[in-house]
Amino acid sequence: MNLTSREISEKYNRFARWYDWVEGIPDLLGVRKLRGRLLRRASGKVLEVAVGTGKNLRYYPQDCRIIAVDVSREMLNVARKRATKLSMDVSFSLTDAEALAFAHDSFDTVVSSLATCTFPNPVVALQEMARVCRTDGKILLLEHGRSDREWFGRLQDRRADRHAKQLGCHWNREPLEIVREAGLTVVAAWRTFLGIFHLIQAKP
Numbered sequence: 001m002n003l004t005s006r007e008i009s010e011k012y013n014r015f016a017r018w019y020d021w022v023e024g025i026p027d028l029l030g031v032r033k034l035r036g037r038l039l040r041r042a043s044g045k046v047l048e049v050a051v052g053t054g055k056n057l058r059y060y061p062q063d064c065r066i067i068a069v070d071v072s073r074e075m076l077n078v079a080r081k082r083a084t085k086l087s088m089d090v091s092f093s094l095t096d097a098e099a100l101a102f103a104h105d106s107f108d109t110v111v112s113s114l115a116t117c118t119f120p121n122p123v124v125a126l127q128e129m130a131r132v133c134r135t136d137g138k139i140l141l142l143e144h145g146r147s148d149r150e151w152f153g154r155l156q157d158r159r160a161d162r163h164a165k166q167l168g169c170h171w172n173r174e175p176l177e178i179v180r181e182a183g184l185t186v187v188a189a190w191r192t193f194l195g196i197f198h199l200i201q202a203k204p
């Protein structure tokens, strides 16, 4: 079952105050390190899509100029406070990943983390990221999906509908397949944690 962007926005508006606590667990287990590994590749003018509460912000190289979007007003409010605490000048906007209000080729780097699992149409969202990214730019993704250990993948399959209903997160999607289906070229890809988490660098 796919939720609409509006339903996802409402869900994350309610979840915003708890998100950092809940995500604290995967962060402690190593996701924090993956964020660091991904974001040090960012450069120039950056668009972060589905920024959530801004958990990636602290990992950007200092010279990045960042615009960040999300479909949830409350998640953006938390991200805004985080940017202020970090003394970072980030421009935030309430925008749907599947209809980005930016011109073609306008960013050096486009970033998204833990979000293709929630987009109603992840292929469309990735095509939008590719459209606004310069042809020689970078699309940096940290994603989670179906484990490549069959026993664990089957477990995810069994609970996928219930999980999607609760959190709007489809945890048995295949991020690499979605990236390729969107027509992006994978430059580098690496997976870890039972093959669940992916670091992907792609280009339009």
Ligand SMILES: C[S@@+](CC[C@H](N)C(=O)[O-])C[C@H]1O[C@@H](n2cnc3c(N)ncnc32)[C@H](O)[C@@H]1O
Pocket: 005, 008, 009, 012, 023, 049, 050, 051, 052, 053, 054, 055, 056, 069, 070, 071, 072, 075, 095, 096, 097, 098, 112, 113, 114, 115, 118, 119, 120
């Ligand atoms: C699991 S959170 C990830 C947040 C953040 N990127 C992180 O790494 O912690 C998913 C985020 O995607 C956002 N989102 C879901 N669908 C979206 C869409 N169509 N457009 C923009 N943001 C969306 C949600 O509001 C939420 O903030």
